Amino acid sequence: MRSRLTRRVSIPLWGIVAAVLAVLLVGGLLGNNTHLGSKELTVKTGRAMLHNTHNWLTSFDTGDPADQLAFHADAVWYSSPETDGEGVPPCLSEGRYTPVRIGYTGVEFPGGGGRAVVAWVECLSSR
Numbered sequence: 001m002r003s004r005l006t007r008r009v010s011i012p013l014w015g016i017v018a019a020v021l022a023v024l025l026v027g028g029l030l031g032n033n034t035h036l037g038s039k040e041l042t043v044k045t046g047r048a049m050l051h052n053t054h055n056w057l058t059s060f061d062t063g064d065p066a067d068q069l070a071f072h073a074d075a076v077w078y079s080s081p082e083t084d085g086e087g088v089p090p091c092l093s094e095g096r097y098t099p100v101r102i103g104y105t106g107v108e109f110p111g112g113g114g115r116a117v118v119a120w121v122e123c124l125s126s127r
Contacts, residue, residue, distance in 0.1 A: 041103030041119060048100045048121065050092040058092060060102055060118070069104060071118035080123035091123030099124040 031039075046062035056074040061067060078089035091098045103120035 039105045041105055042116075043101060043103050045101045045124075046099075047097040048092060048102070049097045050088075050094045053094060056088060060100070069102070069116055069118055071102075073121075076118055076121050078121045078123065081125075089121045089123050091125060092121075 044060075044062055044067060046060055046067065048058055048060045050073055051057045051059060056072045058071055058073040060069045060071070073088045073092055076089070077086050078084065080090050082090065089100070091100065101122040101124060102118050103122075104116045104118045106114055107117050108114035
């Protein structure tokens with residue numbers, strides 16, 4: 001013998017909105033605070049200098065000794081007034097400081113420790 005559900009359940013609109021907002025909040029927190037999903041970059045404005053074209057070593061600083069980073073210019077995404085792309089940003093020249101904005105994120109190593117990894121460079125001026 002089959003039984004039928006005859007009771008109707010209604011959910012108020014505010015309950016649906018609250019549930020959707022809760023799901024979005026939890027998803028955002030998990031996406032930015034776990035190793036899963038994309039990460040929000042920390043963005044800083046300063047200057048960068050390409051030290052050599054052998055390994056594309058580049059330094060970045062904001063003038064504050066606590067805000068110094070090193071990265072390989074051939075391994076970043078960039079945007080500039082002329083173009084966007086991947087590889088060496090067109091505004092970087094060997095031995096010359098250039099105004100830039102960078103985006104980086106922290107990476108923690110399984111055995112402990114970690115470092116900042118530059119993922120994006122925005123050229124604030126042309127070459």
